[in-house]
Amino acid sequence: MTNDGAVSKPVLANPGSLGLACFGFTTLLLNVHNVGLIPDTMPMIWGFFWGGAAQVIAGIIEAKRGETFAFTAFTAFGFFWIGLASALLLQHLGVITLDAASLGWTMIAWGIFTLYLTVVASTISMAHRILFITLTVLFGLLAGHFLGAVPIKVAGAEGIFVGAFAVYMSAAILFHSVHGRWIMPIGMFKK
Numbered sequence: 001m002t003n004d005g006a007v008s009k010p011v012l013a014n015p016g017s018l019g020l021a022c023f024g025f026t027t028l029l030l031n032v033h034n035v036g037l038i039p040d041t042m043p044m045i046w047g048f049f050w051g052g053a054a055q056v057i058a059g060i061i062e063a064k065r066g067e068t069f070a071f072t073a074f075t076a077f078g079f080f081w082i083g084l085a086s087a088l089l090l091q092h093l094g095v096i097t098l099d100a101a102s103l104g105w106t107m108i109a110w111g112i113f114t115l116y117l118t119v120v121a122s123t124i125s126m127a128h129r130i131l132f133i134t135l136t137v138l139f140g141l142l143a144g145h146f147l148g149a150v151p152i153k154v155a156g157a158e159g160i161f162v163g164a165f166a167v168y169m170s171a172a173i174l175f176h177s178v179h180g181r182w183i184m185p186i187g188m189f190k191k
Helices: 016-034 041-064 068-092 100-121 126-146 152-179
Strands: none
Touching: 016 041, 016 068, 016 152, 041 068, 068 100, 100 126, 126 152
């Protein structure tokens, strides 16, 4: 409550740093797997919890802050990771068999979703623009891989860049939140 008796709204922390860390590190792990450096165990596990659940939580906080774009992106990609990890686990357990055509079309659908997020992200900052453009390209490469046209290591290399760039943005937002200035620039556009 304020001094005049009005109920004050709680101030919510910026969950952007958490959401981008969850997305970035999980993307890094999966694509380190895609280039052949690790098995798929860790990306699958982190897909449920860090890339999945924690990113959904970040999205829900963004919704409470009135941030529709961040809510949409974090929540959708959180559930993307939960869905992908679930599919990989079900395949590992022998419950389902993932086929290349279905995975290819799934990546096309996510590419379309990411493309229109890219249009909006391109008005926020240069870093948002780069992240979403490269993520859209990644979905295109993954679709191409599953449909037989692109080697997985090509998509993996692009995915490592996407993940690393998201981690940079996470750190930049965290430093900005703590210090009140852009120590690690992201090229914010004026509103």
